[in-house]
Amino acid sequence: MPMSEQRYLVAARKYRPQLFRELVAQEHVTETLKNALRLDRIGHAYLFSGPRGVGKTTAARLLAKAINCQTPLDQREDGAEPCRRCEACLAFEEGRSLNVLEIDAASNNRVEDVRELRETVRIPPQGARKKVYIIDEVHMLSNAAFNALLKTLEEPPPHVLFIFATTEPHKVLPTILSRCQRFDFRRIPVENIVARLREVCAAEGVEADDESLMLLARKGDGALRDALSAFDQAVSLCGTRLRYAELAQALGVVDIDLYFQVTEHVRTGNGAGMLQLVERVVGAGYDLQEFVIGLAEHVRNLLVARTLPDLSLIEAGEATRRRYAQVAEAFTEADLLRMLGLLAEAETALKQSAHPRLRLELTLLRLASLPHAVDLRRVLEQLDRLAQSAPEAPAAASSSAAADPSRGRTAGLSRLSTPTGSTTPQPAAPGSNLGSGPFGPPALQVRPSEKPGDSLAQATQSAAALMVAEAPEASFETLVSRWADVVQQIKQVRIHVGLLLEESRPLRLMHDTLELAVPGEHAERLLRNQETFLITQLHAHLSEAISIRRIRFVVQDRSVAATSAALPEEPEDPLELLRRLQQQVPALQQLIDRFGCEPLWQGN
Incomplete structure (x- = not known):
């Protein structure tokens, strides 16, 4: 074809599904419609509702094409799919069919428009089985227009089919809803969008890595049309070779490495690093609220990796999932939950803050200074191991334990944490090594300079101070x-x-x-x-x-x-039963004494 006759089509139109089986992640709708075609149980009005870009209008067009397809059902694919070879199918796909009318309710929402539609409804289809009216964004019709359509919608001519599509079904009058068969379309999972994008890349000759496809799919936010629009933009920016780093910069998406740097600063308590990171975010021109939303999703992925052995709930590539699993080992579930709580507060505050950068810096500094959760059971287990490995215990502690063996480990800790003549241990200073694992060496280890006889007492006091400082319990x-x-x-x-x-x-x-x-x-x-x-x-x-x-x-x-x-099954005197309960239930007796009541029974 000469260059002057070539016509560029965006991917969302070029790769629009032409068969029911090509509609992505809406099997609950397509299977029902195909069964209705096979059984010849097509209704007179349908309502397709759901988020944008998930296939509502496409499904309406497919149903209109399948109804008017001239090929017998037993000769079609799956007994319901349109053949795409007959004159009716070809006329529809080429845009010259007079039996399928698509109406935009946003610009045709007056009563006069509905009256004109009622007049055209009487005209039978030309060489087809049904005359199909597809009304998009039907919730934009005015109340008067809805009321004018009621009678025609309830009892249309036998050759007419109405298909309504809307993203806001709650705005449609209940009287309209009650006259339609409603189908709710779902948001498309990221995995399905990635699979469709991979098919489009193969057809267009575009090379893309998994992380790039995952980025485009997440950019679509559950809408395949939005993901395909982002794909067109990516190809225009990066050419036929899509790589994640270049694509993230071109689309203005926050690099995931920044989020991993945030959690690394949280792990090490690096407040200065947090301030430098905010400077980078602001300098790169990222939207601060989108940054916080992405950071919350990042922490959520860490929580999933920390909690579940299956990483399929993390919407990322396989390499990124393994990275999440590795980093999540440095945090406890309690730490991640507290981080999510702070980020949720920051997301709400940023919308109303006059100084969003300051709000973001305060939130990240709070994350960096967040004290890590301490498992008291782990502390007690360390005490048990120290007690078993210590050469000898202090005499005072031994005599006290022998005198009162019934007192548990908590009582012993309380006794050792405040010895006679000493002050109560204070909370550990920031930056000190408390706990074990990624947050520092164990707090209960014995220093070489200590005397063997004092090791257990000093270690026990340290553990008690740790418990008081970070996990206070009731006395x-x-x-x-x-x-x-x-x-x-x-x-x-x-x-x-x-x-x-x-x-x-x-x-x-x-x-x-x-x-x-x-x-x-x-x-x-x-x-x-x-x-x-x-x-x-x-x-x-x-x-x-x-x-x-x-x-x-x-x-x-x-x-x-x-x-x-033990009461007998035979009914007894109600007054006697009340007196008995009065003696057995002290609370009932106190109520009677307090309010000056006296037993009274009134029979039927």
Whole structure:
């Protein structure tokens, strides 16, 4: 063909699906439509809804072409696909079919436009089975136009088919929705977009690596049309050889290496490196909010790699997935969750901040100074190993343990952390080596200059200081001593809860879980429903000494349940039953005494 007659088409139009099987990631729609064709159960109105660029209008065009295809169904591919060889198919693909009308509702949304459409509906198709009206962005019609279309849509002529497409189905009148068969299109997964882009690259003679295709697919954000538009732009910028580094710079996408540098600065606590990185981001002209969004996704990928053995949830190439798995070993799940929380706050604040760069710098500096989570079980295991390997323990500690062997390891730590005549250990200074792994050597190792007899005591004090500094826990003795005062405070807020707590008592405190003995199953059920309220009250009245996230209720008095189970099946006097419960349930008796009630039974 001469150059003057050649016509350039963008990839989204050039590679538009011509068969149902070519429609990407919408099998739930295409299979239903093909079955309707095979069974000759085509409705008179369809509504295709979903995000932009996922194939709504394309599916409408395919359905119109398949309905009017002149080839018998038993001779078609899959018994439903259009043949693309008959006159009806060729006329449709060449744009000269008079039986398929595409209408843009955004520019034809008046009542007069709908009245004109109602007049043309009466004209039968010319040499075809159906006359198809495809109305795109149907939610743009005015309410008056919708109402004018109602009667025609409900009872159209037998030769007419309406297909509506919209990205905002909630704006379509319910009276219109009730007259249509609705199909919801899905966002296209990144893997499907990459596979389609790879087919387009092979057809166009473009060489692209996996990271480049993944970048284009993510740029599409679930829309294949947007990804193909980004592909056209990439070819115009980079030619027929696409490489990730050059493509990311050309499209203005933040290089993933910057995100890995951020998490490396977080791991090492490098605040100066964070400030220099912000300077690079600003100098490169990146949008700061997009940078924070990308960083949050980066941390999310690290969390996936840290939590799951399967890395398929990370939308990246295989080499990048392995890199995520390697870097994620340096962080705990708690660290990554706290980082995500800070980034979510920063994303919201950047939208309203008058100084977005300062906000970004503050967020990254907070990430760099974020204290790392410490596993208390790991600390206790280190103490056990030190106790087994130490040459001898201090005499005071040995005699104390022999005198009171029932006290656990936590009590011993508390005793050693505040010895007589010494001050309470202070939190470790920033930058000191706490913990093990990527954050420094173990804090409990014995220095060569120390005396063998003092190694266990000093190491234990260090571990206790670490626990107090980074993971404060409640003092059970303080909780028990102040329990009565707390109960009185709760009674002033919710009297029925306070009355039940007067009959309850704390049993023990393990990490962040409080075990509470309750008088019976009735009290256990009521207090379990008030667990969140109880935790809030405990924190309010014991804020300096307690950190409880869960309460486990232990029923110790089952006399009520046993008595109830032993009651005879024969009905008894209700007043007698109430008196019995009054004696067995202390809370009921206190309610009666407080409010001056007396038993009363009113029969039917």
